[in-house]
Amino acid sequence: MSLKLESFLERKGFLEKFDNYLFDCDGVLWEGDHVFPGIIEAMQLLRNAGKKVFFVTNNSTKSREAFLQKFKKLGIEANLDEIFSSAVATAAYLKHILQFPADKKVYIIGMSGIQHELEAMDIRCCGGEADNGPFDNEIVKNDPEVGAVVVGLDTQVNYKKYNKAFTYLRNNTGCYFIMTNQDSTFPVHGTLQPGAGSIAAPLITALNRQPDAILGKPAQNMMDTIFAEYKLDRERTCMIGDRLDTDIDFGLKGGVETLCVLTGVTSEEEILSKENNIVPTYYIRGFADFVVEP
Amino acid sequence: MSLKLESFLERKGFLEKFDNYLFDCDGVLWEGDHVFPGIIEAMQLLRNAGKKVFFVTNNSTKSREAFLQKFKKLGIEANLDEIFSSAVATAAYLKHILQFPADKKVYIIGMSGIQHELEAMDIRCCGGEADNGPFDNEIVKNDPEVGAVVVGLDTQVNYKKYNKAFTYLRNNTGCYFIMTNQDSTFPVHGTLQPGAGSIAAPLITALNRQPDAILGKPAQNMMDTIFAEYKLDRERTCMIGDRLDTDIDFGLKGGVETLCVLTGVTSEEEILSKENNIVPTYYIRGFADFVVEP
8 A cells, every 4th residue: 555645744754764766757857848846946855965866767868968958957956977767778788788799780769869878888879860861762781780779769760760670680680679668658748659669569560579678667777777886775765756667666676665756647546546556655746745844 | 281283284274263363462463663574474364364353452552543553564454443452441441331420530641542542432631641751849739530540551650640640549539540451561672671560550559459440451351342343253263362361361261262372472381381370272383374384
């Protein structure tokens, strides 16, 4: 049973219980380019209390630097090494887990964030923004140097990219098929749009093959990286998010307590529903409620 | 057990057995814009013998008229009323089965063939080629007049089209979700490309919903139309194609005998494999073999 944080004392007890807070961003801190009222003050309250803060996002479209610019623009304090994205997780997975060979390259269906993070780890890549634009019925030739296809959200996705990715995965033995995350939709302007999980679906259908790896929440790659780098105490760590199937499941799988906010895609009814089996430890109307005085 | 037509007498017997021939086109008569050697003569042999010929294609990208032009260009005799495509079947299904209301319109992910055939049956439509081009992060507004989304092969598919189709299907109660056909791939220049079944996959994933109808082979809509219009004798009718899971299954479901050619995607090994349970009555190296003399 999830506990709703309603009183000042409950909120105070929550803040005293944890030293480390992992934050989902979209739906918790902001929606699109609009920061929720009270968030800047609530985040500053954590900073003033000496808490450690990490940002854990499935959004692969921006680089870490571009995220940092966004935090600055919205007035939320953040540091580069506190930001973890599914693009960073994908690059780290290729580099450290797969030990992706230097003579191979990655074909990208996705936006600049993926290419930026791959190149930051010295992984060669192609496709992505370079393949924006119409398909001219050109014959797609296989490129045997492509050793992995990475698919993330791509609002400039097109047939050329699908055709190339399909050709490489079909012809290159051992070519990895990797999804940055599997969110089928994401919220924009109070509605939903198809997400990375939907963008990858034509390849799954055409190849009749599931991806070899999916990096974003609820997969544990970002969790593992943070715990390995910062030696945090799991009992003093809380994951805060707005989605049960990504954020809260991510926290549960990582063995930390969880807080679900109601400023994103999840309603109070869904959290409390008998059908729901992804139950956060706590939930609250919005993270900005932490600045409400008694 | 499938019988291979190898001798002149076997081929002669086959031609005497049937009055009506349903042909798949791509992989049987031609590949892309390249007619197979001997096909023009083999087709003329059927015409000279007074056989009825129909062309039954899952290709929704061209209108009937455009197909007729292609037949002419390649030198194969054909008439407009012999041509049946998944785009024609989709338009007929909307018109006659769904009795699609005149105050509603169809949103198209697909190429000009679909729009042409819908308009030929006085069905209003939008999208399709009009939505080619990049996605400018525009907010997609729902259009309550959209009463159906039709998805076919679209080599100019983009995020704008997916976003619009998703929005209409999600918001408009009773909005039909229709696929022209479900081929996950199709052959081009000796290789494969993602087909209509793959193009529709992001909507299936984002909506977590299967389509309401799939019109192309092996579905029986084109078969039913041909038999209703031409009062053919099923026992004197043969379906000829290169794909087991579309063409041959289409014939089997329609209760007619079938001939699989080896000039397309299916190999002799696949036809004879123990795992294969879609068994054609006959198979032959290529349809052009019918002009080989004893």
